[in-house]
Amino acid sequence: MILSPSILAADFGILAEQIKQVERAGAKWLHIDVMDGHFVKNISFAMPVIKSIRKYTDLFFDVHLMISSPLDYIDAIIDAGADGVTFHIEAVDDPRVCVDRIRRRGRLAGISFSPDTPVEAVLPYINDVDMILAMTVYPGLGGQKYMTRVNDKIKRLRAAAGEDFLIQVDGGVTKENIDEILEAGANVIVAGTCVFTGDIERNIKDLTR
Helix, strand or coil: EEEEEEEHHHHHHHHHHHHHHHHHCCHHHHHHEEEEECCCEEECCCCHHHHHCCCCCCCEEEEEEEEECHHHHHHHHHHCCCCCCEEHHHCCCCCHHHHHHCCCCCCCCEECCCCCCHHHHCCCCCCCCEEEECCCCCCCCCCCCCCHHHHHHHHHHHHHHHHHHHHEEEEECCCCCCHHHHCCCCCCEECCHHHCCCCCHHHHHHHCC
């Protein structure tokens, strides 16, 4: 299992120190949400933030684009320091165009779908991408409750993709429900609130026990 702590829940006054705590606890990825206020109602980090924190860590930057025109920003996001770029299927007409752009830059290519989107929308792209992200809350805001109805979609993804394919889950992950998420077939876990609330290193160790 890969844990990708989401800095959406971090304290930006001490972000560099909290990232170091994530490293010390053994996490290898860092999840970075880019939101444009259009595809989702919230606005968050963009290139200057990614570029700034890139100087402080060698963690894998797992960048999730919750924006309306991902193709227009893929190169800039990668130039800022992204190691992997995931975009939403709901935001594009032809997902393969975005995948090709990401792959040409030598980065991990991911595609995401929201809770109300049928899993059938992403199944045709399993052989094109490195990872599929199943949103288990509505994208845009942290701290929401995990939608257990998405578990069936995760199970279908795992059955179609095989044992080693990366299936990421984002939203509402806690120490109490992580086991059922892993059992459904996810192997990349995004966690924000339950990582950055309280003792970060202890929280990560509890999640990755």
